[in-house]
Structure formats: structure tokens, C-alpha cells
Amino acid sequence: MHASLLRPLAAGDRMQRKWTDGRPMAEVAAEIIKPNDRLTAFDRLEIYNRMYWFRLVDCFHDDNPGLRAMLGARKFDRLALAYLAKRPSRSFTLRNLCSGLEAFLRAEPAWTAPRTALAIDIARFEWAQTVAFDEEAFAPVTAADLGASPPSRLRLAVQPYVQLLALNHPVDAYVIAVKKRDTLRAEASNATTAARRRAAVRRIRLPRRSKTWIAVHRVENQLYYKRLESSAFRILEALRAGARLSRALARGGAGVTTGQVRDWFALWTELGWLCRRK
Amino acid sequence: MPANPFNGHTDYGIGLGLRVPHYSHILAKKPVVDWFEIISENFMCGGGRPLEVLDLILEQYRVVQHGVSMYFGSAEKPDREHLRRLKALVRRTNTPWLSDHLCWGSVDGTYTHDLLPMPYTFEAAKRTAAKIRMVRDFLEVPICVENVSSYAEFHASEMTEWEFLGEVVELADCGILLDVNNIYVSSKNHGFNPYDYLNGVPHHRVGQMHIAGHTKFEKYLLDTHDHPVLDPVWKLYAHATRLCGVTATLLEWDDRIPSFAEVHDEALKANEFIGGARGAAPAEAARVG
Numbered sequence: 001m002h003a004s005l006l007r008p009l010a011a012g013d014r015m016q017r018k019w020t021d022g023r024p025m026a027e028v029a030a031e032i033i034k035p036n037d038r039l040t041a042f043d044r045l046e047i048y049n050r051m052y053w054f055r056l057v058d059c060f061h062d063d064n065p066g067l068r069a070m071l072g073a074r075k076f077d078r079l080a081l082a083y084l085a086k087r088p089s090r091s092f093t094l095r096n097l098c099s100g101l102e103a104f105l106r107a108e109p110a111w112t113a114p115r116t117a118l119a120i121d122i123a124r125f126e127w128a129q130t131v132a133f134d135e136e137a138f139a140p141v142t143a144a145d146l147g148a149s150p151p152s153r154l155r156l157a158v159q160p161y162v163q164l165l166a167l168n169h170p171v172d173a174y175v176i177a178v179k180k181r182d183t184l185r186a187e188a189s190n191a192t193t194a195a196r197r198r199a200a201v202r203r204i205r206l207p208r209r210s211k212t213w214i215a216v217h218r219v220e221n222q223l224y225y226k227r228l229e230s231s232a233f234r235i236l237e238a239l240r241a242g243a244r245l246s247r248a249l250a251r252g253g254a255g256v257t258t259g260q261v262r263d264w265f266a267l268w269t270e271l272g273w274l275c276r277r278k
Numbered sequence: 279m280p281a282n283p284f285n286g287h288t289d290y291g292i293g294l295g296l297r298v299p300h301y302s303h304i305l306a307k308k309p310v311v312d313w314f315e316i317i318s319e320n321f322m323c324g325g326g327r328p329l330e331v332l333d334l335i336l337e338q339y340r341v342v343q344h345g346v347s348m349y350f351g352s353a354e355k356p357d358r359e360h361l362r363r364l365k366a367l368v369r370r371t372n373t374p375w376l377s378d379h380l381c382w383g384s385v386d387g388t389y390t391h392d393l394l395p396m397p398y399t400f401e402a403a404k405r406t407a408a409k410i411r412m413v414r415d416f417l418e419v420p421i422c423v424e425n426v427s428s429y430a431e432f433h434a435s436e437m438t439e440w441e442f443l444g445e446v447v448e449l450a451d452c453g454i455l456l457d458v459n460n461i462y463v464s465s466k467n468h469g470f471n472p473y474d475y476l477n478g479v480p481h482h483r484v485g486q487m488h489i490a491g492h493t494k495f496e497k498y499l500l501d502t503h504d505h506p507v508l509d510p511v512w513k514l515y516a517h518a519t520r521l522c523g524v525t526a527t528l529l530e531w532d533d534r535i536p537s538f539a540e541v542h543d544e545a546l547k548a549n550e551f552i553g554g555a556r557g558a559a560p561a562e563a564a565r566v567g
């Protein structure tokens with residue numbers, strides 16, 4: 001029964017008529033499921049088959065509004081089915097449904113061609129939001145902690161919920177614009193002004209290629225996005241990878257000044273991004 | 279049952295499911311609610327808003343954990359890491375009992391995120407009971423298993439659903455979360471008498487009840503939790519409380535969720551249906567249906 005639920009639906013959201021071995025699905029269903037006076041075994045199994053796909057596709061939609069806007073509804077739906085067929089949920093929670101999306105997009109670029117690079121950036125950005133929302137936070141390292149220990153002794157780490165992204169497109173502005181538009185759309189029935197109605201159907205310009213470094217994080221449990229300078233990003237990434245502070249600073253590059261480093265660490269400790277390495 | 283070993287000897291009244299659209303209302307207005315049921319999986323995360331809200335709720339309210347992914351009826355053993363996380367949550371909430379469903383939903387680590395009906399066989403009952411015992415021993419908290427609504431029945435079944443439920447809970451020596459709406463939905467889908475079901479379960483093991491709304495389609499009923507409770511379900515509920523005694527009851531409203539006040543008012547209607555059970559010992563309850 002499990003395998004039959006996970007099989008993709010046929011046209012019209014119906015269950016496929018043939019089983020994998022070519023036998024009629026009605027026959028296969030009737031072997032395990034009883035009919036009743038209103039529904040055949042096929043009909044009853046189909047209820048579950050449909051519910052499975054509707055549930056997972058809904059979740060995929062909810063998690064990827066930016067990707068949907070970029071690809072358009074039709075292409076996005078095809079991608080959703082392909083992804084879910086290839087990578088069914090391996091987690092007890094649907095929160096993790098899209099954890100493998102980036103890898104899938106890389107492995108099967110045809111679904112997003114010719115804009116695969118942009119699709120990957122948006123998918124990474126949207127997944128980062130899921131992680132940043134509820135991933136663990138340890139006790140933050142404070143400015144006083146930094147002042148109290150010699151930098152060579154410090155074993156700093158970046159909070160697990162802080163998601164560091166080096167992207168090829170500034171997708172943060174794009175996804176924010178999409179979400180804003182979708183909110184307006186949801187309210188469009190009571191949109192009173194023509195300007196608001198126009199905003200609700202507006203097509204949002206796709207981001208042009210440009211290296212962008214972003215941290216997706218939370219402050220008082222609200223999600224935020226912060227653009228980073230590339231050297232700041234490299235330092236954070238090195239700390240995350242387990243480098244000692246001196247090494248991490250070296251990763252920032254020769255052009256980084258002491259003043260910049262001081263300002264960055266002041267900001268990062270204020271935001272609570274740093275914690276102690278376990 | 280009122281207080282019994284399966285609900286940790288508590289005597290909870292009418293509770294509500296804690297749902298995201300109501301967070302700000304609850305935190306700001308602090309309405310009087312006897313208890314909240316949480317979906318464990320929504321709080322088995324590392325931190326952030328879910329756990330912050332939970333901790334604030336725990337300061338003011340009693341919380342009971344309800345799970346949707348233990349799949350007592352799935353063949354695989356429970357995942358150790360999953361159990362450890364769940365136990366950490368049990369310690370956090372101090373839940374007097376914990377419930378999950380009598381169903382399956384995963385195979386070899388692939389999850390359907392559905393609550394699928396089981397073939398009602400003695401073999402399945404034995405295996406399921408062993409899993410319930412294993413989970414209870416690990417979590418060290420009483421467990422109530424919930425009957426699910428279903429749309430299919432198996433040729434392999436050797437008994438009725440209520441006989442199967444009884445068999446499992448006796449073998450596991452655990453409680454029942456009796457979902458009255460699910461009984462009604464399944465009775466219509468499978469053509470049995472829901473009162474036979476109610477009369478047939480071991481009443482002394484009922485630690486909690488669920489009520490909810492469902493949707494009628496042309497050929498079947500669907501358990502949608504997006505409506506007020508329908509009259510025949512209230513009638514069944516009244517009968518259930520006569521049989522089992524006044525028991526901790528929770529209204530499930532999970533989709534198209536209206537205002538907090540509307541959901542709460544709907545839940546409190548339960549008070550109108552437990553009159554017949556108040557004061558009377560459950561064993562003296564009349565058998566109707």
C-alpha cells in the first residue's frame with residue numbers, strides 16, 4: 001500500500017490506472033482493500049494517494065514562494081512533483097521537506113533551465129529561512145567575553161540558526177518583494193485603491209547576476225536578512241568551520257582593517273551570532 | 279475516565295489545540311483555558327519562536343502532548359534520536375500523559391505524514407503493543423493511543439476496529455484517546471454502528487477524548503477538522519461520557535481556523551453534553567444506540 005500512495009498521480013489528479021508491473025490498479029487494490037457499497041477498492045486507495053500528494057505539494061508550495069514566482073506556476077508544479085517523487089520525506093516533520101532541494105536542482109537542472117543558477121540561489125535562501133526560524137541557539141558570546149579573553153584563546157563558533165549564504169544573485173530583495181505581493185494578493189478582494197490592485201498583480205523583475213553575501217538570522221525570534229561584505233562572510237564561514245579566531249581573521253583577506261574587524265565583531269556580538277565552540 | 283492511570287491521575291476538563299493563528303491572542307489576553315494540547319512535532323526543534331511561545335504558555339497553562347509521527351503500527355522500531363528529543367520535550371512540558379495514533383505511516387524511514395489504517399490482525403496488535411510499551415518505557419509517561427478516521431478496510435483484518443483497539447491497549451496496558459468524531463467518520467465510511475464501537479471499547483482505559491468537525495462528500499466523509507462539531511458527533515460524545523465518565527476532552531480545529539473565541543466557544547459546548555454523565559458512575563451508564 002505504501003508504494004502505491006507514493007506513486008505520482010495521473011492526469012486530473014487521479015490514481016494511475018496501471019501498477020508498476022502493468023496489471024490494472026483496480027485489480028491490485030482489490031487484492032488488499034475491501035470495497036463498500038459506494039466505493040471500489042481503487043476509489044478508496046485513491047483517496048489516500050491523492051491526500052498524500054496534496055499534502056506534500058501544499059507544503060512544497062508554502063516553503064518556496066520565491067521559487068514559484070520565478071519559475072511560474074506550471075513549471076513550479078512540475079518541479080514539485082519531480083522533486084517529491086525522487087525525494088520523498090525522510091523526516092518525521094514536514095519542516096525538513098525541502099532540505100534536499102538544492103542538491104536536487106543541481107543534479108537535475110532541466111527542471112529549472114535556463115535559470116538554474118538563480119533557482120538554486122532562491123531555493124537556498126528559502127531553505128535558510130526554515131533553518132533560521134527554529135534551529136538551536138546557544139548562549140551568545142558577549143562583548144565583555146571578547147574583552148576578557150585573549151583573542152588567541154577564543155574558540156568561537158557561529159550560532160547554528162545563523163545561515164550564511166554566498167549567492168550569485170541578490171535574491172533577498174526578490175523574495176521579499178514576492179512575499180509582499182502575495183500578501184497584497186491575499187488581501188486583493190478588499191483592496192480599495194487602484195494602486196494596491198496593480199501592486200497585487202505586478203510582475204517582479206528577476207534579480208540580475210551579482211555576487212551577494214547574506215546572513216539569514218533571527219532577532220527576538222523574528223526572521224531577518226543581513227547583507228555581508230565578502231570578507232566578513234569569509235571570517236564567519238571560517239569560524240563556523242571550526243577555525244581559531246586568528247585563522248578566521250586571516251581568511252578575511254589582506255585588505256581588512258582592524259577597525260572593520262572591531263566593528264563587525266561588535267555587531268555580531270550585539271546580534272548574538274557568536275557562541276562558544278563545543 | 280476522569281482521573282486514571284492512563285492520564286496520569288489527572289482530572290482535566292475541556293482543552294484546546296494550541297495553534298499558530300491564536301498565539302498572539304493567547305499571549306496578550308491570557309484567556310481562561312483548562313489546558314492546551316500541543317502537537318509534539320511542532321516543538322521538537324532547537325529553538326526560536328516555537329519554543330519561546332511554548333515556554334510562555336507553560337508559565338500559565340497546563341499542556342498535554344499529542345503526537346502525529348510515532349506510527350505505533352509501522353513495522354520499524356522507533357528512532358532513538360527521535361525518542362530522545364521527544365523525551366526532552368516531555369520534561370519541558372511535564373505532560374501528564376502523551377498520545378499518538380493507532381496507525382502506520384512510514385516504511386523504512388520514508389514518511390507519508392498521514393495516519394493510515396492498519397489491518398486488524400492479532401499479529402499486528404501484538405507488534406503494535408510491543409512498540410507502545412517500548413516508547414512508554416523510554417519516555418516514562420503514560421500513553422493513550424488514538425483511533426484514526428479511515429477510508430479503507432483490509433481483507434486481512436481478523437476483527438473489528440474496536441476489537442483491535444481493545445486488543446492493542448490490553449496487550450500494551452495503555453490508555454485510549456477516544457476520538458469520537460473519528461468513530462463517526464469511520465462508521466459512515468465502513469457502515470458500522472458507532473454505538474457498537476463505543477460500547478465495545480474498554481471504558482476504564484479512556485484517558486482523553488477528541489471531538490472535531492468533518493466534511494461530507496458524496497460518497498464518503500472526510501476528517502477535515504475545519505468545521506464546528508456536527509450534531510451526531512455531539513450525541514456520540516454524550517454517550518461516550520456516560521460510558522466512560524467525564525473525561526479530559528479536546529476540540530480539534532486545524533484548518534480554516536476561526537478566531538480563538540469561536541474555537542473556544544465551540545469546545546465549551548461539550549459541557550452541554552456531559553450533563554448525563556455528571557454524578558453517575560460510568561459503570562451505571564445506560565447502553566443506548
Ligand SMILES: [Fe+2]
Nearest residue numbers: 424457488530
Ligand atoms: Fe483526533
